[in-house]
Amino acid sequence: MAALKVALLGLGTVGLGVFESITQRKEQIEGLIGRKIEISGVLIRNEAKARALNEGVFISKDFQEVITQRKPEVVIEAIGGIEPARTYIEYSLRNGCHVVSANKDCIAKHGRDLQRIARENGVRFVYEASVAGGIPVLRTLRELLAVNKVERIEAILNGTSNFILSMMRTEGASFSEALALAQQKGYAEQDPTNDIEGFDAFYKAMILSEWIYGEQPDWDEVQIKGISSVTIDEIQAAEKIGLRVKHLVSIDESLHVEISPKFVDADHPLSSVENVNNAVLIKTDLLGDLTLIGAGAGAKPTASAIVEDLISLYLTQDHPHLKSPKRTQNNIGEADPALVKEQTSLLFYQNLSFREFTEIMSDLESSGTVLTYKEDGNLALSAVLFTGKLEGHAHPKLKSVYSAKVSSAISSAKKAIGV
Structure with missing residues (x-):
């Protein structure tokens, strides 16, 4: 049987990680797919740059040379960005190549069209690494939860943000200090x-929405x-009141998507996910809750997902996306408008007098429930965990408001303040 020829587009952090993974695990991959494998060509941007590649590896900055002259069977796109990546992916698919990609920007915007082009040309377009690095969330949803209805997703999908928040909490670093450390370690870009x-x-949320429900919400309506x-x-x-902040993505079956920092209590499944790890909490009707946690960024985790996708082309069938039933407005039912707007929030007030603090607490209790609060000795920054409608509770010294996800708020809050 002819060798499996693989072209690699891009040799940056991810591309080099893929190259090394394939060459170092060559025999293992060949044993799995039953064919010899060779990297037929590598697309680079700067031919003058020194690279520690095996002798005989064909490299070029000319895309046509890498594809039309070398005739690969699989193209791995590791360029990033929308263009020229989209053009390269489409050309490869139309010319009979399977494509593996981790390009979240391009897939979120053009993934549906690229999947259509792949089907029309009898090839596959796979992109596990585009959502959560090394975590096999797309494959889990498609192959292991096929009979489950996915009701909701909650996820930490950005390792850089999670690392920054972890450093601020555990090391007492300011935001700027934590960001600088993330850049120093290579977790964050210069921009x-x-x-x-x-x-x-x-972008990752849009890919998940399309994958699970077969469509995306209007991008302009998503809260980011x-x-x-x-x-x-x-x-x-x-x-001090038992809450941690996480940057969460939430997607529900009515296609409501929100991306924002939220404060969660210790009982929340994603509370303990720290540093550059990602996590996806999948809420289903049959299985219940399933949480996947793992490395969400970096050369090795991303390369792992790309190489697993490469192998999957030859070990699995081309399953359709999950397309879990989507709840529409027609079957939600008529909800009480007052209840729809009621939520649990964490409110921060700055430099209150004791009288102002007392008045605020009384005002909040008049239309909801104050679950707990913590004020320091001089009331420089007071935290109030509140369930109810926030309308009508504006105050000149209200510094910020965050949504909170608490599963046992009252008991954990009372414990935190020693009640």
Whole structure:
């Protein structure tokens, strides 16, 4: 049987990780797929740059040379960004190549069209690494939860943000200090906007939505908030009442998607996920809750998912996406508008007098429930965990408001303040 020829587009952090993984595990991969494997060509941007590649590996900055002259069977796209990656993926699919990609930006925007092109040309387009690094979330949803209805997803999908929040909580670092450390360790880019402002998590959420429900919400209607406004004072104040902040993606069966920092209690399954790890909590109707946790960023975890995708092309069938039944407005039922707006929130007030603090507590109790609170000795920053409608409770010294996910708020909160 002819050798399996694989072309690699891009030789940056991810591309080099893929190259090394294939060459170092060559015999193992060949044993799994039953064929010899060779990297037929590598697309690079700078031919003058020194690279420690095996002798005989064909490298070029000309895409046509890598694809049309070398005639690969599989193309691994590790360039990133939308263009020219989208053009390269489409050309490869139309020319009979399977494509493996980790390109979340491109897949979120053009994934449906690229899947259609793949089907029309009798090839496959797979992209496990685009959502949660090394965590096999797409494969789990498709192959292991086929009979389950996915009701909701909650996830930590950005390792950089999770690392920054972990450093702020455990080391007492400021946001800027934690970001600088993330950049020093290679977790964050020099321009970290996509990570810290939630856009990276947004693209991944759109891929998950399409994968599970067969469609995405209107991008303009998705709430996106990053972590750049979270302060060390807020994190420390929340810690005193048993809460931690996580940058969470939530997707439900009505296609409501939200990306924002939320404060969670110790009973939340994602509370203990720290550093650069990602995690996905899948809520289903039959199985109940399933949580997947693992490395969500870096060369090796991403390369792991890409190589597993490569192998899956030859060990699995081309299953359709999960397309779990989507709940529509017609079968939600008429909910009480007052209840729809009621939620659990963590409110931070700054520099209150004791009289102001007492008045605020009384005002909140008039339309909801104050689950717990923690104020420091001079009321410089007071944290109040509140369930109810927030409308009408604005105050000049209300510093910030965050959504909170608490499973046993009252008991854990009372324990935290010694009641």
